[in-house]
Amino acid sequence: MASDPRVYVVTGADSGLGSAVVDALAGTGRVIRCGIGDEVDVRADLSTAEGRSQLCAEVEALSGGRVDGVVAAAGIGTPRRETVALNHFGTTAVLDGLRPLLARSAAPAAVVVSSSSTLNRGSGALVRACLRGDEPAALRVADRLIRTRRGSQLYRSSKIALNHWVRSTAVRPEWARSGIVLNAVAPGIIGTEVVLRSWEQERRLLETALPQPLGAPGPVAAVAALLAHAVSADNRFMTGQVVYCDGGTDALVRGTRPQRLFLRYRPREVWTLVRESRRIAAGASAGQTGLA
Numbered sequence: 696m697a698s699d700p701r702v703y704v705v706t707g708a709d710s711g712l713g714s715a716v717v718d719a720l721a722g723t724g725r726v727i728r729c730g731i732g733d734e735v736d737v738r739a740d741l742s743t744a745e746g747r748s749q750l751c752a753e754v755e756a757l758s759g760g761r762v763d764g765v766v767a768a769a770g771i772g773t774p775r776r777e778t779v780a781l782n783h784f785g786t787t788a789v790l791d792g793l794r795p796l797l798a799r800s801a802a803p804a805a806v807v808v809s810s811s812s813t814l815n816r817g818s819g820a821l822v823r824a825c826l827r828g829d830e831p832a833a834l835r836v837a838d839r840l841i842r843t844r845r846g847s848q849l850y851r852s853s854k855i856a857l858n859h860w861v862r863s864t865a866v867r868p869e870w871a872r873s874g875i876v877l878n879a880v881a882p883g884i885i886g887t888e889v890v891l892r893s894w895e896q897e898r899r900l901l902e903t904a905l906p907q908p909l910g911a912p913g914p915v916a917a918v919a920a921l922l923a924h925a926v927s928a929d930n931r932f933m934t935g936q937v938v939y940c941d942g943g944t945d946a947l948v949r950g951t952r953p954q955r956l957f958l959r960y961r962p963r964e965v966w967t968l969v970r971e972s973r974r975i976a977a978g979a980s981a982g983q984t985g986l987a
Contacts, residue, residue, distance in 0.1 A: 698801075700724045702758050703926060706750070706789060707769030709735050711887040712808060715919035716766050723927070727757050730769070741769050741785030742777045751792035762796040764926030765789075765805040772889075774846025776837040782853035783825045783833070787860055790877075798873040806925035807861060809881035810854045811905055811941035814948055817852030818845070825856035854881075858937045865935035876934040878925050883941030886912035907942030 701724030707713030709730030720726050729737040729750055737753045740746035754762065767786045771778050786807055797803035818840060824833035840848055858879055864870060865877040884890060884901050890912050902911055918940050924930060925938075939945035960968065 701763040701800075701802075701928065702761060703727065703764045703766065704729060704754055704758075704762055704793065705766045705768060706730070706741065706786075707767075707808075709733075711768075711889060712882065712885070712915060712918060712922075713766070713768035715915045716768055716922050719916070719919040719923040720764075720766075720926075723923070724763065727754055727762075729754070741789060742780040744788070747785055747788040747792065750789055754793060755796060758796060760796060761799040762793055763800040763803060763928070765793055765797065766922050766926055767805070767807040768922070770808060772850040774841055774849055776834045776841070776849075778849045779821065779825070779833050779837045779853045780830065782850070783856050783860075784830045786857060787828075790864075794869065794873075794875065797875050802928040802931060803873065803875040804926040804928075804930055805875065805877045806922055807857055807879045808922070809858055809861075809879040809937060810851065811881050811883040811939055811944045812851040813855045813858055813881060813937075814939075814945060815851055815904070817855045818848045821848070821852040822856045822859070825853065826859055861937065862935050871934065874931075876925075876930055876932070878933060878935065879937045880918065880922050880925060881937055881939045881941060881945075882918045883907050883913055883939075883944050884911045885915050885918055887915055905941070905944050906947060907944050908947055909942035911942065913940075913942045 703720050703724055703726045705713055705716050705720070705726055706729045708717050708728035709732035713730065717726050717728055727737060728735045729739060731738060731740055736757060737750050739750040739753070741750065767790060769785060770782045790805055790807070797805060818836065821833060821836045821840065824836055837849055840846055858881070861877055861879045870877055884905055884907060894912065907913060921938065921940050925933075
């Protein structure tokens with residue numbers, strides 16, 4: 696008997712990258728499109744607690760209680776407090792709310808849309824408030840940044856916090872032991888409608904801030920294809936990763952620095968490694984003696 700087709704949920708499906716992801720998933724399963732426009736299956740404002748709960752409830756009803764993949768693409772980049780509410784808290788609340796539905800899948804996967812702007816430093820206070828899950832405090836920090844003309848930090852700070860959340864959440868038992876892979880894709884400057892609309896005016900600023908060796912703006916379809924793969928049944932072993940699909944910006948600006956942090960073991964783990972190495976060596980030595 697043929698297996699049931701996969702059921703996908705895409706937020707931000709009514710425009711930009713989210714819409715391209717819907718196209719990329721076409722033919723691979725059923726897609727529940729979520730957004731704030733008219734041409735969606737679930738209309739909900741994820742910058743509010745009510746909208747987040749509404750989306751999860753409606754998706755459960757539409758999906759029949761099982762979701763195989765979630766692409767959290769909803770997000771905005773304006774210097775308003777809603778950027779933090781949507782980008783971080785809206786995304787994490789929806790993923791937490793849909794986790795029980797993902798756990799019913801034979802090959803569950805989720806991916807969030809981050810940004811190559813996270814290669815720049817953000818607001819530490821805002822990132823910390825997000826990671827504590829303290830939305831009122833995060834919004835107060837956002838308001839302060841806006842008042843002091845630092846509103847441009849809101850977008851990248853919300854995405855930095857999202858990167859941290861993905862890496863810590865992906866290995867928690869309620870996700871990993873359920874077989875749910877969770878990752879982030881960080882696009883560079885790509886040719887969405889929003890970017891193209893202001894490209895000539897903002898080109899020099901963007902190319903200076905985020906240089907892309909492969910050129911800018913990059914192709915939307917390439918990022919959409921990567922997001923589609925991240926939630927496909929083929930992705931069963933990549934989790935907790937932030938994948939930069941940025942035309943080379945990460946490699947250009949960070950070089951080999953990400954590889955300078957290596958594994959560290961606690962004393963008990965060191966003793967286990969030594970003991971097991973000796974046991975394996977002893978077994979190999981006994982085997983050689985037997986052959987002789």
